[in-house]
Amino acid sequence: xxxxxxxxxxxxxxxxxxxxxxxxxxxxxxxxxxxxxxxxxxxxxxxxxxxxxxxxxxxxxxxxxxxxxxxxxxxxxxxxxxxxxxxxxxxxxxxxxxxxxxxxxxxxxxxxxxxxxxxxxxxxxxxxxxxxxxxxxxxxxxxxxxxxxxxxxxxxxxxxxxxxxxxxxxxxxxxxxxxxxxxxxxxxxxxxxxxxxxxxxxxxxxxxxxxxxxxxxxxxxxxxxxxxxxxxxxxxxxxxxxxxxxxxxxxxxxxxxxxxxxxxxxxxxxxxxxxxxxxxxxxxxxxxxxxxxxxxxxxxxxxxxxxxxxxxxxxxxxxxxxxxxxxxxxxxxxxxxxxxxxxxxxxxxxxxxxxxxxxxxxxxxxxxxxxxxxxxxxxxxxxxxxxxxxxxxxxxxxxxxxx
Numbered sequence: 397x398x399x400x401x402x403x404x405x406x407x408x409x410x411x412x413x414x415x416x417x418x419x420x421x422x423x424x425x426x427x428x429x430x431x432x433x434x435x436x437x438x439x440x441x442x443x444x445x446x447x448x449x450x451x452x453x454x455x456x457x458x459x460x461x462x463x464x465x466x467x468x469x470x471x472x473x474x475x476x477x478x479x480x481x482x483x484x485x486x487x488x489x490x491x492x493x494x495x496x497x498x499x500x501x502x503x504x505x506x507x508x509x510x511x512x513x514x515x516x517x518x519x520x521x522x523x524x525x526x527x528x529x530x531x532x533x534x535x536x537x538x539x540x541x542x543x544x545x546x547x548x549x550x551x552x553x554x555x556x557x558x559x560x561x562x563x564x565x566x567x568x569x570x571x572x573x574x575x576x577x578x579x580x581x582x583x584x585x586x587x588x589x590x591x592x593x594x595x596x597x598x599x600x601x602x603x604x605x606x607x608x609x610x611x612x613x614x615x616x617x618x619x620x621x622x623x624x625x626x627x628x629x630x631x632x633x634x635x636x637x638x639x640x641x642x643x644x645x646x647x648x649x650x651x652x653x654x655x656x657x658x659x660x661x662x663x664x665x666x667x668x669x670x671x672x673x674x675x676x677x678x679x680x681x682x683x684x685x686x687x688x689x690x691x692x693x694x695x696x697x698x699x700x701x702x703x704x705x706x707x708x709x710x711x712x713x714x715x716x717x718x719x720x721x722x723x724x725x726x727x728x729x730x731x732x733x734x735x736x737x738x739x740x741x742x743x744x745x746x747x748x749x750x751x752x753x754x755x756x757x758x759x760x761x762x763x764x765x766x767x768x769x770x771x772x773x774x775x776x777x778x779x780x781x782x783x784x785x786x787x788x789x790x791x792x793x794x795x796x797x798x799x
Contacts, residue, residue, distance in 0.1 A: 429479045435655035436475045443707060444468045446700055451623055462513035463622045469506075470632035471707075477639045478655060482648045489644055496538050499640040500530040503633045510629060511620070526618055526630065529611060530637060532558075536604035537641045544599035549586055552603040556582065559610055574750045578610060593728050601645055605720055608638050613747070627708055635712055642720065651719035652778035664775040665784045672768040672789060676761055685757045686797040693795045702791040710786035711779065717744050717766065718773040718782050733774055741766035754799070765789055 430437070447467050451460040489495040504527050511518055532555055541548075560579050565572070582603075589597060611617055612634065620630045642648045680686035693701075722740040726733065745763025749755055765786075773782040 429481070432656045433478045433654065435657070436478050439655075439703070439707070440468075440471055440475050443471055443703060446703065447623075447626065450626065454623055454625070459514065462510060463626070466506075466510040466513075466629055467622050467627070467632070470629065470636060473636045474632060474639070474707075477636075477643075477648075478653055480643070482643050486643055486646065486648075493538070496534060496644055497531075500534045500637055503637060504530055507620070507629060507633055516620075522618060529617065530633075533604040533607045533637070533641060536600045536607065537645050540598055540600040540604070540645065542598050543595045544597050548599045552582065552586075552599055555603055555607055556610065559607055559616055560614065563614075563616075571750065575614070577746070577749075578613070582606060590729070593730075597728055598645075598724070601647075602724060604641060605716070605724070608634065608641075609716055613750075627704075631708070638712075638715070642715075647720060647723070650723045651715055652773070652776065653715070653719070653780065654778060655780055657778070657781060661776040661778060661781045664772050665781055665788075668768040668772045668775075669785050669788055671771075672765055672785070675764055676789075680757075680761065680797070683754075683757055685754055685761070686793070686799060689796050689798050698791070698795050701794060702787060705790045705794070706783060706787035709790060710783040714769060714773065714779040714783040714786055717747075718770050719779040722770060722773070737767065737770045737774065740770055744769075 444464070444467065448460075448464045451464050451467075454460075455463065489498075504523075507526060508518055508523065536551075536555060539551075556579060560575060565575070586599070612631070617628065617634060618630045620628050622629050639648070639653075642651065717740055721743065722736055725731070725739055726736040729736070731739070741763050744766030745759045748758050748762035751758045769782045769786050772785050773779060776782070
């Protein structure tokens with residue numbers, strides 16, 4: 397894995413005096429990438445087809461058409477990121493500071509247009525809150541620099557407090573602990589950050605990543621399902637924004653966001669899936685955390701669930717925990733890969749402390765699962781491969797076992 401520090405944020409993204417090779421023509425680069433990323437196109441087609449079949453079965457034609465069109469476009473922006481010549485696009489965005497805002501503003505306008513086409517109201521509160529959500533992490537990335545001081549720390553704390561404090565507070569102790577812990581551990585990290593690590597800390601980038609994570613974790617995104625039983629339009633917008641900001645920050649190449657799998661990658665997926673199963677099945681059954689499901693699932697429903705878990709749970713979480721947080725910790729702390737893997741796995745386990753009823757058992761299993769997901773990422777260099785393990789674990793658990 398490349399441990400070189402990434403180029404800095406915007407502008408000032410490119411070091412003074414850096415010599416960069418002229419970019420290949422955009423169309424040529426896009427065509428070259430498309431030949432190797434055919435699984436992404438296939439995933440998009442299957443997902444849109446399945447969503448369309450569900451939409452036209454559940455909704456009237458005039459309601460289903462904009463929902464399917466919006467889903468197809470947002471999923472194309474999400475999966476189509478593998479086709480984008482990232483460095484050329486980042487170079488273009490770096491020429492003018494305002495270009496970083498084109499994507500979040502376009503996503504905001506697109507969300508409003510989609511709501512109009514679907515016959516949904518455009519309340520001023522919804523428009524303002526969605527715009528602020530898109531703008532805050534973009535501003536953090538825009539002003540990110542590697543070193544940080546008191547001003548950056550205050551900005552980071554203010555952004556996270558503004559996200560975590562509003563709204564109803566948890567009624568149970570676990571919810572309280574989870575909310576307090578989510579706000580406290582970045583504080584502890586800043587206070588205990590080794591002085592030698594501060595020049596490469598990229599605190600505002602780290603805050604933007606936490607903001608994007610917490611907005612999902614604590615249900616801060618607007619509720620805007622495309623179908624009663626379908627994904628939220630704003631959740632898909634949030635994933636697209638995240639990928640755009642990673643590209644602007646120079647972190648997109650770290651992800652291994654590619655579907656050019658080799659046989660060695662698939663063997664790593666199978667090996668780590670088997671490794672987790674060897675621990676999780678005896679542990680879950682002996683502790684009573686899982687029991688076999690009374691009826692086996694039908695094949696079509698199982699495949700649809702696997703696809704949905706891969707696209708909307710496994711891949712986004714692997715981009716966050718393995719492609720971003722693991723790599724960020726390794727660069728800042730300069731730890732060996734195994735030590736960083738243990739840290740990111742523990743963080744992944746703690747992120748599942750809000751899953752009752754058997755919270756400690758869930759956190760233990762999630763920590764061990766995170767270790768095998770991260771191991772897949774380190775072995776293959778691809779979050780898409782780690783997400784395969786993640787999706788199979790979640791799907792097999794949901795289909796054949798019950799908690």
